[in-house]
Amino acid sequence: MTGQPIAPVIPSAAGSARRRQGRLRAGRPLPLASPPGRPEAVYGFGRIDASGRIADRAVISALGWRGGDRLTLTASAGVMAARRDPGGLVTVPPRPYIVIPAALRRRCGLRAGDRVLLAALPGEDTLTAYSLAVVDQAIRAHSALPSAEGSQP
Numbered sequence: 001m002t003g004q005p006i007a008p009v010i011p012s013a014a015g016s017a018r019r020r021q022g023r024l025r026a027g028r029p030l031p032l033a034s035p036p037g038r039p040e041a042v043y044g045f046g047r048i049d050a051s052g053r054i055a056d057r058a059v060i061s062a063l064g065w066r067g068g069d070r071l072t073l074t075a076s077a078g079v080m081a082a083r084r085d086p087g088g089l090v091t092v093p094p095r096p097y098i099v100i101p102a103a104l105r106r107r108c109g110l111r112a113g114d115r116v117l118l119a120a121l122p123g124e125d126t127l128t129a130y131s132l133a134v135v136d137q138a139i140r141a142h143s144a145l146p147s148a149e150g151s152q153p
Helices: 013-026 057-063 102-108 132-141
Strands: 042-047 053-055 070-076 079-084 097-099 115-121 126-131
Touching: 042 053, 042 057, 057 115, 057 126, 070 102, 079 102, 115 132, 126 132
Parallel strands: none
Antiparallel strands: 042 115, 053 097, 070 079, 079 126, 115 126
8 A cells, every 4th residue: 555644634622612702602592391280389298207307408508497487397197398487497408408306297197117108398488398198199189190900911
């Protein structure tokens, strides 16, 4: 082989910078589609640890709660609700989590290791934790799950 070697083609740095700038100016970001009837709530999952802490950064951030904010907690079977209240007895710690006191956990039947559905309603400044047993009952009440009867193997 006696032919001439071909020189590599390497674009100049100035040319690639112009192309990058052109791309940034060339178009606008595409709009994102939002589903109809978008909920006013922010949802997440958490697990209650041995100290009663539940954490989900996105859910708590949606409420805008900060360390030192005071909360009032209420409970019913499998459900705990927290709302910001200057006279509340529970304080939000510096890190984004909520602590459910032991007496309140016992009252609503939540135990360490339980997973809960968290629902933040920023417009109402409330956070609710639902046990998965409560979530299951709600789904079944609306017949959203197929029944085993009549199913084919």
